Each structure stands twice: as C-alpha cells, then as structure tokens.
Amino acid sequence: DIVMTQTPLSSPVALGQPASISCRSSQSLVHSDGNTYLSWLHQRPGQPPRLLIYKISSRFSGVPDRFSGSGAGTDFTLKISRVEGEDVGVYYCMQATHFPYTFGQGTSLEIK
C-alpha cells in the first residue's frame, strides 16, 4: 500500500496567519493516464470530512480561495493563506492513484 506521511502532525497558528501542511507519498502518485490523484480533506470535530482540493490543486466547489494545493510526484503541500476560526480541525491528504486508496495520518490545526 502507498504510505502517506503528513508533517507536521499538529500546527498551532494565529488567526490571520498562513499555515502549511506537507504530505509525502511512498511512491509516485502520477497515474498511467497522466493525472495525479492527490486530494486534501478537512474534518471538523464531530463532522464528516469534506473535500477541499483534488488533483493536487483544484479547489472543490465552495472552497474559499485562501486554500491552495501544490506539488508533484511524491511531495505535496496544502497552504492556507490566512487562517480563520472555522479552519480548525484535522486535515488529511489522500491518494486515489493506486488501489487501495490511502490517507495520511492527519494534521491537527489549532488556533494559537
């Protein structure tokens, strides 16, 4: 299975400040069709996860533009340009290039 490793595991950030989360995969996530199926999800306490970013950098419908994704191959990054209170929770990267799909272990974002 592809192992997805996120850093940091915990990130205290002040309101209005930027935040960055890294995700590294144990193998390249470039699919044979040329796409890279790396996504980012956000889970608030007591709620299901919600999709933020797919295919490295495409924002899902309704996701604020303060969220951006980048990367290639095995190294990916989620950036929040200015953290707001509603951004607290756990962020997961997920790969859907190789079966079985796998998630990172999660990064907890908290307000400093």
Added chain:
Amino acid sequence: DVQLAQSGAEVKKPGESLRISCKGSGYNFNSYWIGWVRQVPGKGLDWMGLIYAGDSQTRYNPSFQGQVTISVDKSTSTAFLQWSSLKASDSAIYYCARHKYSSGWSPDYWGQGTPVIVSS
C-alpha cells in the same frame, strides 16, 4: 443538492451480523461510485472499498476483503456495508462518500456517518 443519508447508530454484540446503509439523492446515483471509510474515534481515516452503482463493480481494500461486503440496490439508490460476524475491533464510525472521475476520484460528498459499537 447532493445528499448521502446514512442509517442510524448501531449497538451489537460480537458475532452478530449487521448491514448499514447509505441512500443517495440529488444526483444520478447509478452513474457514480460509492466508497466506505472507517474511522475509529480519535483516529484517522481508513479506506475500505468502493462500488459502482451502475453495475455493482466493486474494489476492496485487501485489509477489509473478506471481512465486509459492499453492495448496492439501484432501485432505491442505496449502498450497503455489511458484516456477517462482528468483532469488538469493528467499533468505529463508518462513512459513505461519493467518488467521481471529474473530482479526481476524490470522495466529494459524504454521509453523516454511522457509529457502530460492538460490545458484549
């Protein structure tokens, strides 16, 4: 609006069987894949497998193959996750989620989750 409505919380004993459900609405259910994800409280997400509603084609995570069965009833736009003999280690929240190619196979809409407690 796309919605995935999951069945309610379950409390079962080890060895019992269980089937939980996920009913899709607001989109063409038969044209999408539905996946299942396990989350042990306080822990991360485990992808279990997915099923194409149109023809019931199924892909399982080998870690869950033989432990659970994923199925679908097109006539009611409902996907199912079932166990024939529960273990205490099956206690978790189970989410269903829609997957589609244009969202990079990512789970774009999620159900609210079904908590399952297995305890003697």
